[in-house]
Amino acid sequence: MLTVTLNRPHKKNAMSFQVVNELIALAGRIRKDQTIRAVILNGAGDTFCAGIDLGDLNHPKNKAFAFWELVKPWQSAFQRVCLVWRDLPVPVIAVLEGYCIGAGLQLALACDVRISHPDCQLSIMEAKWGLVPDMGLTQSAFGVVREDVLKELAMSARIIDANEGQALGLVSHCSDKPLEQAQQLAAEFSERSPDAVLASKRIINAMHHQPATTLYKEKMWQLKMMLGRNRKLALRKAKQASTSFSKRQFR
Numbered sequence: 001m002l003t004v005t006l007n008r009p010h011k012k013n014a015m016s017f018q019v020v021n022e023l024i025a026l027a028g029r030i031r032k033d034q035t036i037r038a039v040i041l042n043g044a045g046d047t048f049c050a051g052i053d054l055g056d057l058n059h060p061k062n063k064a065f066a067f068w069e070l071v072k073p074w075q076s077a078f079q080r081v082c083l084v085w086r087d088l089p090v091p092v093i094a095v096l097e098g099y100c101i102g103a104g105l106q107l108a109l110a111c112d113v114r115i116s117h118p119d120c121q122l123s124i125m126e127a128k129w130g131l132v133p134d135m136g137l138t139q140s141a142f143g144v145v146r147e148d149v150l151k152e153l154a155m156s157a158r159i160i161d162a163n164e165g166q167a168l169g170l171v172s173h174c175s176d177k178p179l180e181q182a183q184q185l186a187a188e189f190s191e192r193s194p195d196a197v198l199a200s201k202r203i204i205n206a207m208h209h210q211p212a213t214t215l216y217k218e219k220m221w222q223l224k225m226m227l228g229r230n231r232k233l234a235l236r237k238a239k240q241a242s243t244s245f246s247k248r249q250f251r
Helices: 017-032 060-071 077-087 103-109 147-156 162-168 178-190 194-207 213-227 229-239
Strands: 002-006 039-043 092-096 099-101 113-116 121-123
Touching: 002 017, 017 077, 039 103, 039 178, 060 213, 077 103, 077 213, 092 103, 092 178, 099 103, 113 162, 113 178, 213 229
Parallel strands: 002 039, 039 092, 092 113, 099 121
Antiparallel strands: none
């Protein structure tokens, strides 16, 4: 059993570009280590992840990197950092506490099981910032959350608690001690044949396979959002509620 901890408590474990690269590299090492039977993914400071680090995302020095990740014809780093956990040959259990928002929720959805504290706050929050979820949501949420539920949460950017999240399918289990329950579940998985556990993960993931074109659409729509006129207005509206949006720009 291996525990991977997002360790930026001063930022509520917001995902910086450095963290994105480190998580992808770590997942690559885990894939090669056949002694690992299960992975627990959690966050330091009683918070899972409060989303992408907006300071990094909006910093001028990162614009070229972000633009390349959106236009290149294969998975972006932002998609890979989530989907790589779904693709690992071992079960991955997310432990959710505090905040699980935006990038954090997309990361959690790519895990095999999500165990949450009842007070954890969940949101697909990208619309609040004039963006669209583009971190593999079309792959990781398919077959996990109903389409109408996903649309409502993505369009509204509403924050819900874990109890509602469980009722909607975002959360597998609620527990006052989510890490302990995750450890017990990981131990249970470890009692089974590692090949049988892998095979179960692979065939069930295959039930909800999505073509790679869905990931490309995520990126193209995100690029439109970032270049569109309503993106700046969304940022302003987050601080000044009276801000009005322009007419819809895209079809």
